[in-house]
Amino acid sequence: MYALVDCNNFYASCERAFRPDLNNKPIVVLSNNDGCVIARSREAKELGIPMGAPAFKNEELFKRNGVHVFSANFPLYGDMSHRVMSILSEYTPEIEIYSIDEAFMQMKGMERLDLYEYFIEIRKKVLKWTGIPISIGVAKTKALSKVANRIAKKFPDRTKGVYIIDDEIKREKALKWLDIGDVWGVGRRHAKRLKAININTAYDFTELPDTYVKKYMTVVGLRLKRDLLGFPTIAMEEAKVKQNIATTRSFEKDYTELLELKERVSTFAVVCAEKLRDQNSCCNSIMVFIHTNGFRPELPQYSKNIVIKLPFPTNSSIELSKFANQALEKIFRDGYHYKKAGVIVLDITPDNPKQIALFDNSNPKHVPLMKAIDFINNKHGQHSLKLASQDPARLWKMKQEKLSPRYTTDLNDIIKIKV
DNA sequence: TCTGGGGTCCTAGGACCC
DNA sequence: TCTGGGGTCCTAGGACCC
Numbered sequence: 001m002y003a004l005v006d007c008n009n010f011y012a013s014c015e016r017a018f019r020p021d022l023n024n025k026p027i028v029v030l031s032n033n034d035g036c037v038i039a040r041s042r043e044a045k046e047l048g049i050p051m052g053a054p055a056f057k058n059e060e061l062f063k064r065n066g067v068h069v070f071s072a073n074f075p076l077y078g079d080m081s082h083r084v085m086s087i088l089s090e091y092t093p094e095i096e097i098y099s100i101d102e103a104f105m106q107m108k109g110m111e112r113l114d115l116y117e118y119f120i121e122i123r124k125k126v127l128k129w130t131g132i133p134i135s136i137g138v139a140k141t142k143a144l145s146k147v148a149n150r151i152a153k154k155f156p157d158r159t160k161g162v163y164i165i166d167d168e169i170k171r172e173k174a175l176k177w178l179d180i181g182d183v184w185g186v187g188r189r190h191a192k193r194l195k196a197i198n199i200n201t202a203y204d205f206t207e208l209p210d211t212y213v214k215k216y217m218t219v220v221g222l223r224l225k226r227d228l229l230g231f232p233t234i235a236m237e238e239a240k241v242k243q244n245i246a247t248t249r250s251f252e253k254d255y256t257e258l259l260e261l262k263e264r265v266s267t268f269a270v271v272c273a274e275k276l277r278d279q280n281s282c283c284n285s286i287m288v289f290i291h292t293n294g295f296r297p298e299l300p301q302y303s304k305n306i307v308i309k310l311p312f313p314t315n316s317s318i319e320l321s322k323f324a325n326q327a328l329e330k331i332f333r334d335g336y337h338y339k340k341a342g343v344i345v346l347d348i349t350p351d352n353p354k355q356i357a358l359f360d361n362s363n364p365k366h367v368p369l370m371k372a373i374d375f376i377n378n379k380h381g382q383h384s385l386k387l388a389s390q391d392p393a394r395l396w397k398m399k400q401e402k403l404s405p406r407y408t409t410d411l412n413d414i415i416k417i418k419v
Numbered sequence: 420t421c422t423g424g425g426g427t428c429c430t431a432g433g434a435c436c437c
Numbered sequence: 438t439c440t441g442g443g444g445t446c447c448t449a450g451g452a453c454c455c
Contacts, residue, residue, distance in 0.1 A: 031423035056421040
């Protein structure tokens with residue numbers, strides 16, 4: 001059996017874990033720059049606040065209903081995620097961390113356990129140790145465990161947050177209940193096409209001929225169909241190094257000068273380099289893009305990206321910053337109001353062993369230098385040391401007016417208890 | 420005034436090889 | 438009249454996930 005464990009309203013729950021006064025109150029968490037709603041507590045969902053709603057369009061609604069608004073605090077969410085996952089890891093040797101708030105657990109060899117009781121216990125422990133409520137779906141395949149998880153979430157009172165699909169009757173009933181658009185792996189496009197031919201539920205989908213599924217949804221759709229039928233087809237995946245790493249941001253205001261953009265791009269490249277070193281990788285290509293603000297159609301629009309093939313594989317902040325700025329100079333045009341930029345490192349290869357170029361003119365001194373920089377930044381706080389091409393004052397330059405403390409990752413922010 | 424950020428996989432078609 | 442067969446690599450675009 002597979003279990004899918006999913007944290008309920010994860011970001012909102014993280015904020016609430018340290019603010020018990022917000023129990024049963026509506027909470028929303030905003031994206032970077034305090035832009036859009038990216039998480040809602042149950043109470044906020046019940047107020048009809050849609051996912052992705054721009055914050056500035058909903059200020060009235062927030063105020064009227066006493067909604068507690070938070071800027072995204074990713075260091076907090078990342079750390080809380082880590083805590084939840086490490087508890088789950090104690091209950092099975094085979095776990096796949098699928099996203100910041102979800103994990104698949106394979107329960108091979110545990111057939112004789114009372115799985116319902118087992119997961120109820122896990123749920124209690126996670127709640128007690130972290131303050132995060134979770135829902136758990138269990139079934140014969142990964143896709144079906146996703147379905148079971150939806151049922152656990154939808155009917156918390158009846159399921160106590162754990163639902164198991166363990167026979168054919170439950171499987172059929174669940175699939176007939178689930179709207180096709182809510183099936184894992186069926187997005188907006190496929191849902192629309194399927195509904196047009198009167199395929200409305202997950203069950204209808206499993207009745208389609210293989211040839212049709214293959215034609216319109218490729219082998220991906222075919223695998224999904226098999227998995228929903230109860231034949232394990234989508235396998236557990238082991239943790240892999242990333243194939244692409246992106247660092248991109250919208251700005252808090254428009255930029256018009258090349259110099260301003262260079263500073264941003266330099267910072268993004270440095271962060272990409274840090275992420276590369278963190279997974280012991282180098283990149284062989286780098287992409288830089290810039291955009292004007294698409295929400296202001298009255299202004300002239302421009303967007304462009306460029307990929308540069310590097311002369312040698314590297315994860316040096318200095319090299320990547322240099323190449324990123326060379327790339328930027330090639331695509332920058334005067335006379336536009338830029339709102340967003342990003343750096344993406346591609347063609348990622350291992351740091352060791354490293355394939356060196358025949359005439360490799362990379363500077364070998366960068367390796368110990370980066371080690372020293374990482375050491376210092378780890379010890380004295382992220383980005384204590386920066387390149388001179390970066391703004392010494394600020395890292396992201398984002399609007400973050402409702403930021404909560406970093407309760408679990410910064411000693412200065414640790415929670416205070418009255419005595 | 421103000422609208423996020425970060426990933427994966429698959430396929431078709433073009434360019435090239437012998 | 439009539440013009441082969443078998444490959445690889447790369448890229449862009451589409452679809453999906455959280």
